[in-house]
Amino acid sequence: MTRRRFGAGIFAGAMAAQTPPSRGEQRPTYPGIWRFRFGTPEPQTPVSARHYPVAESALRDLAVVTKCPISPSEITGRRSRRGYHLRLPLEPGEMIYGLGLQFQSFLQRGSKKTLRVNADPAADLGDSHAPVPFYVSNHGYGVFVDTARYAAFYCGDKVRVDDPHEPPPEQPEVMAAVAQLPKQFERYHMAKSSHVEVEIPVAAGVDVYIFAGPQMREAVQRYVLFSGGGALPPRWGLGFWYRAYGGATQDEVIALADELRSQNIPCDVLGLEPGWQSHSYSCSFTWSSNFPDPRKALDKLNAQNYHVNLWEHAFTNPTAPFYADLKPYSGDYEVWDGLVPDFAGSQARKIVGDYHDANLVSAGVAGFKLDECDNSDFTHYWSFPEISKFPSGLDGEQMHCFFGLRYQDTMQAIFERRKTRTWGLVRSSHALAAPSPYTLYSDLYDHREFIRAVANASFCGLLWCPEVRDAKDNEDLIRRLQTVIFSPLAMVNAWYIRNPPWKQVDREANNAGQFAAGWQDMEQTCRKLVELRMQLIPYLYSAYVRYHQSGLPPFRALVMDYPLDPQTWAIDDEYLMGDSVLVAPVVRGEKKRRLYLPEGDWFDFWTSAKISGQQWLDNDVPLDRIPVFVKAGTLLPLARVTQHTADPAVFELTVRRYGPGDLLAVLHEDDGSLSGPITTVQLEWRENEDAGSVSRPSNSTSMSYSVTRWERTTE
16 A cells, blocks of 8 residues: 655655665665665764774675665654654554563564663663664564664554555455464554654654665664674673672682682672772772772682673762862763763763773773663662753763763773773663673563563664572572573672572571571582583574674574564564574473474474474473473584683583584684684584584684584484
8 A cells, every 4th residue: 555654754865975865765875774864863873973883894795685675755754843753664464673672572563662761661661771763673674763862662553644544455464464463462453554653852853774684684683783793702701600799808709709619610700799899889999998909809810710890880989089080071960979971972981991991900800790871760760860961962861872882882992902802791771782792681670571681682782681680489590590591691690698599599598698408409400500501602602703793693582583473473482592592481480381483393402302393382391491492403512511611621512413414513713802813613414424523724723622422312
């Protein structure tokens, strides 16, 4: 059907300077990407303020698409007294996803989302740690609205009076597909044509970018590569993380490190929480009396192959050594009696970054946890107001959108100068964040929402950590730890308990040193899970290399790989890890787990039983199992269990073969630096052979893969 352009909407098809205005096809700004300019955009937007350049070479390697996937005449806009209003089409049966780190919903068609930075969303209204104005369609394209405002997205749930009202022609295939969605979606009339309406407050114009597929995941890849490519962690970033008790002393942290090693619990990263600082709300960034000799402590921990990660936030206490220097480059409102650095300006980034480099990173700190860089309106309002002003010219609304990402840029610049990699945590991010080596986390703690967030983050080039920070009982602890092991960042955050949670999940008893009866059995269960994480690192690392090089998220929702299967459209509690592993986490109290396997043959990771896809299963879920399935045609490399990733034995592999045929897997090696080459190692197993072979390049690194065992799964 022909859609009618609304009101005084004008397609201002001013593309890049070399492209003339037109209502027809547009020449891409980058391969497979089109920019539409409406009115006069604000001077500071995610694109104009970007830290990382577009990965143009990788974009050229994707499938060639010469036609914009949305007709330019159907992308319209107009200015109003409220700001700027966009309208884009939705086809019958078209589903949209994304809009950042959404905890409470997944399939966004039919909803309204106001993308406001907020750590404590009270309802499913769009508030988020990372509200990204990007959505992707199962029809194979993505839309990015380049704004740092609290934009409102009406996702196909509004009808204008002057829209055509004649019944649309029946499309039996579309109606049959939509009918397979859960009943709660019936009221959204998804079999009809509709629109996405976007309102950007204040702005007099905006740039809109369209990302072509041809399929859904290619559209996401283009967005990630437009952002600069996916972040590549050091190997230790994919190991196990443990955050110590918030008030722990230097001796207690060292004792914890010794205990983890003596109990053979693998750990690569040891995190220190607020008690390491002399003043933490706001921050002094200087060591407290809990750490009388921090350099000695860091040297000892580094010698044990721990990478130390420090908690902090950016609000700067008057006792901070650089407070006076920072004051002219800060906002006009305080938070917790501290300055709010204007990270949109180079001066604040340099002052804060230089201090961290000279006093913390040079002493052996490997990374940071950047807390409280979001906002909160619904629990205890604490952050700077939207009416704030900053020397860079941003107001408080814009700064909330930028603050977490520019904070990451500030810290990343340290490691870029040192030509080394870091991996950290952050509580707020925004658009074009994919290249930043930080994983999001939250102060909220609903397990189902945490699982949904792993899948949702994949649409917008974000990574999410469903950390283990609390547990109602041992069952809850195990189920949460299972999810963490099969997630972007595997971490226990024990900031509020003095002893590891496997000794006692009850906070009061744990801090009193009262351990649960039989806690050693629980420790053994948790140890086995952490060991499994260590086994998965070669597979995970290669998934992250692909993210870095081609933009394909290492963890992603099923619908991204199977957009034509209506059964996947609303699945928010399963996800793919890499190309070949499907994970279906279990929450406390579940005895059976209903899950869906997409098309093809799959193998149970635990039993190697072969199962045909495109069907729903009702699995028994004993406490020691999380449902995990491996796609037929996979060679799955599993590393030898080590206590940390610096152990060369982590490169000794057992390779499992799933399914018949000549199979190939690609692994990656590098020296861990920012600029060193990434080489490939091929694992190959031919149909009629009893073992496979390893092919490596002549320039392999000093630690290179070797296969000690080849395993053929039974069918």
